[in-house]
Amino acid sequence: MRILGAMLGGTISSYNSSGTIRLGEPSFARDLLTEKFPEHEFVFPGFATYSSENATPYIFRDALKMIVSEVNNGSFDGILITHGTDTCAFFAQLASRVLASLKIPFVITGSVKAPDADPFEASGNVEYAVRCLEEGRTGVVFRDGEGRQKLYAAHLITSPDIKGIYSEYEGGIMPETRNFTVFLMKDRLPGIMVIPAFPGTVIAQTGFDRVLICCNHSGTASTELVNMVRKWSSEGIMCFMAPIPQDTGVYESRALLRDAGAVELPGMPVEGAWCEVLLR
Numbered sequence: 698m699r700i701l702g703a704m705l706g707g708t709i710s711s712y713n714s715s716g717t718i719r720l721g722e723p724s725f726a727r728d729l730l731t732e733k734f735p736e737h738e739f740v741f742p743g744f745a746t747y748s749s750e751n752a753t754p755y756i757f758r759d760a761l762k763m764i765v766s767e768v769n770n771g772s773f774d775g776i777l778i779t780h781g782t783d784t785c786a787f788f789a790q791l792a793s794r795v796l797a798s799l800k801i802p803f804v805i806t807g808s809v810k811a812p813d814a815d816p817f818e819a820s821g822n823v824e825y826a827v828r829c830l831e832e833g834r835t836g837v838v839f840r841d842g843e844g845r846q847k848l849y850a851a852h853l854i855t856s857p858d859i860k861g862i863y864s865e866y867e868g869g870i871m872p873e874t875r876n877f878t879v880f881l882m883k884d885r886l887p888g889i890m891v892i893p894a895f896p897g898t899v900i901a902q903t904g905f906d907r908v909l910i911c912c913n914h915s916g917t918a919s920t921e922l923v924n925m926v927r928k929w930s931s932e933g934i935m936c937f938m939a940p941i942p943q944d945t946g947v948y949e950s951r952a953l954l955r956d957a958g959a960v961e962l963p964g965m966p967v968e969g970a971w972c973e974v975l976l977r
Contacts, residue, residue, distance in 0.1 A: 707781025
C-alpha cells in the first residue's frame with residue numbers, strides 16, 4: 698500500500714521533560730511505521746503540527762485541505778493521521794465529512810500518554826491503525842475501556858472523559874457526502890458561540906455568526922435563551938441544537954427553542970453538530 702502520513706502532532710508527538718509534556722517532532726510514529734511496515738510505502742509531507750489547546754477550525758481546515766490536495770495530486774491507497782487526543786473527536790467528525798469524497802480509507806490515531814512514558818500504547822495504536830487501513834476500514838483508533846485497541850466510527854465518536862476513554866454516539870446517522878470545496882477555500886469561517894448545558898451560563902451578546910446550543914433533552918432552554926434565539930433568528934444568525942435523541946419525546950423546553958427558530962441536528966453528538974454548524 699502507498700499510505701499518506703499526516704502527522705499533525707498531539708501527545709503522540711510529544712515527550713516528557715522534567716514532568717511536563719512538551720510537543721516535539723512527529724518522529725516516533727514515522728520511525729515506527731518505517732520499521733514495522735517495510736512492505737508499505739509511507740509518504741510524510743511537512744504538515745504543521747499543533748497541540749489540542751491551540752487547535753482552531755482554521756488549523757483543522759488547513760490540515761484537511763492539504764490532505765485533499767496530496768491525495769488528489771498523488772496516488773494513495775490510504776491515509777494515516779496522528780492527532781492530539783483532546784480535540785481528536787472534533788477533528789475526526791470534520792474529517793469524516795470532508796474526506797469521504799476521496800473514497801479511500803483513512804484512520805486517525807494518537808496516544809493519551811507520551812511515547813516515552815508508555816511506548817506500548819502509542820505503538821499499539823499506530824500498528825492497529827495500519828492494520829485497519831490494510832483491511833480498507835475507516836475510523837479512529839484508541840484503546841477501549843479494557844485497554845485494547847478499537848476502531849471507532851469517525852462520524853459517531855465523542856470526546857474522551859477524564860479517564861481518556863472514547864465512545865460512540867448511540868443511534869447516530871451517517872452524514873451525507875457533500876462537496877466541501879467552498880469550505881476548504883474560504884478565507885473566513887463562521888464564528889460559533891457554543892452554549893453549554895450548564896446552569897447559569899453567561900451568554901455573549903456579540904462577536905459570533907452562528908449559535909450551537911448543547912441541549913440533549915432540554916438543558917439550557919431558559920426564558921432568556923428562548924428570547925435570545927428569537928432575536929438572533931430574526932437577525933439572520935442561525936441557531937442549532939444538539940445532541941437530539943431520536944428515540945425520546947420532545948421536552949417542552951426544547952420545543953420552545955425550536956419554535957423560536959433553533960434548528961435541531963438529530964443523529965449526531967455535539968462534536969458532529971459543531972462540524973455541521975461550521976460547514977453549513
